Amino acid sequence: MEAIRMRGLGMLVTALALAAISCAHKGGSGASPASGGLSADAVGYVNMDTVMAAHPLHAQLQAMQDQIGVLQQEAAVVPTGMNPAQASAYDAMQRDLATAAQQFQQDLGQRRAYYERREAEAIGRLQAAALGQNPNSSGILGGLQQQYSQQAQALQKQAFSTLDSYRTELFRQDNEHLKQVQQLIASDMRAKLKQRESQLSTVETKYQIDLVKADQEQRLNLQAKLQNLALTDADRKRYQDQLNAIDAAEQSKINALKARDNAEIVKLEHDLNGQAAAKYDLERKATTLATQSKLMARQRDMQTSINPQMQALSGKFQAQLNDVNARLANNEKYKAQAQTIHDQMQSGYMDEANKAETAYRQVRADLIAKYSAIAHMQFEDNEAIAAQANKLAADRRDLYQRIADQVRGQVEQIAHSEGIAVVFGSVRAAGTAVDLTDQVTKAVSSLQASTSLPQPTASGGS
């Protein structure tokens, strides 16, 4: 019984599995971009190098590539074994060629800018006329863009102006605060200095009195002796000298003390100055930090408040732009006229550019001929060789593109028949994707070289 129940469960699960497969295929392949009736739900890839190598025209492609390589190398070659006069002529030629190239590029840029401006003006007038506005006004789309930019800038300007006022006010408050701090610190320093000066002065006075007291008896004794009128001149001089010596000794001791005190005051002033500067600096840093965080917070607030306004503005102009675009897109007459204007401008520019290029090539040829004659050796125009290489590269790209288009057709057919939805042409490595390289290679190699290739594309391919 147990075995039957288990088998029943297994069948139920299998039935569910089948139902799930059916649902998955219905839901999954519907979104597949593969065209055609087959259900395509796999991813494939091909090695394009292998496939291209199998194409009957690959040898031609390779020959072109080899020739391009040769020309590119030739274009990069600098003549060797030149004597100083030849080297000097070669350098002068390179300078003149570079100047000519620069002038040509500038000339081309100016012509292009001129035609682009004329085209933009003409299209602007045409758009205005098509939208029933003054044809003399500048381009409608450009006008809308300008209007949007102006309003967006006004919004930003207003927000930044408010922020700027706030910043100015914060800086003013900071200045005021720091000035007060500076005054307080200076006053505190002065008080400390004064207090110490006063203390030292008291000590000095007391010391002076003590010295006088200590010498008082001797001094009075000597003064008494000097009052004796019978003293000889020699004795009088001796007593007077002793008295003077006592005064001088006292004065010297007092001066020494004062010098020590002065030195102490100078040191104290220096220390206090240092402490004051450190204290002020600490306060200044704290104030700046606080101001910066306030400013950042305000800036964040501003950004938060301005963002929805900017988005609303952007949305409004997007809607206007969509409306204008839709009206122009549905106006066949406008589209035809715009295309004509573009074609005329393009053709005018191309004519002038071709003439300018011909003249430029002639200038280069003349310069090379001139300096070759000076140096008595034939110089090559590396740019002309590079241009030749570029032309050949463009031809090769064109051929490659046409072959690739043919390969693409083969890939499409094979992918279709194999139920492959997407095929990659360049992968680093494959996992579970299907490798179609062999199939496509066989199909491509069986093509005849004479089979007409698709017509060259205007772009020249990739």
Next chain:
Amino acid sequence: MFSYDRKRRMRGAALSGLVLALILGFAPQVLATDIADIGFVDQSALGQLGPFVAAQQQFAQFQRDLGAQYQAAIKGKSQADQARIYQDFNGRAAAKQREIFGPLLERANNAIASVAANKNLGVIVDKTIIIYGGLDVTKDVIDMLNQPGPVLAPVNSPPPSNVGFVDQRQLDALPKVKKANDDFLQFRQNLQAQLDAQLRGKSGGQRQQTYTAFNKQLSDEQKKLLQPVIDAQTSAIASVAKKRGLLLVVDSQSKLYGGVDVTADVVKALQ
């Protein structure tokens, strides 16, 4: 004992059925979703938009000016000085490139990400690597780029994808690969010096023959030095792709949005 074994076998059958149901029932759904999730963008079409063209012209002008300055700067300088000046100018060009193209590329990346998010795409690659199928979202991206005002990146992250990508620059930085590249570069430089000597006094067909021989030697050496490295990388990437159940792995430069980054796994496998 017999009954127990049978019961276990039957339970095993039921479980296999369930696993089968999960594999057959849900895996195709996942696979199908992934395939529908592959989009592509024609980057060359984006490059033709006004701002990109203007940026290209601006950069081209800068490069021309810089080129003239470079030529003047290296004149009469030693090889070491020239190399240093070259590096300096290269750095300046790269900085200018970032300055000019950075904001445009960021806008383009945001537009691609927004379109991918709107269309629920798991990966968007460059058009050049898709030969057939896939969803072309180029027009949607261009429409978004043409709108005035900022293009904001979507808030949601890409849905899971079965397409992987690998950053070749990181693989090139591995010692073995770097050595092979350096050896080849050295060989090329030596050969180039020989070529210059061989070309002296030759003209026309002789020059062409010399160039052809040079290119062949170069190509042979490239195969000898670099092919084993490339093969090892391909094998490692394929192995990682299979292990992680990926359909395939593309170069990161072709990947524009989403996908699974397998670079770290590949680097580990190659070490």
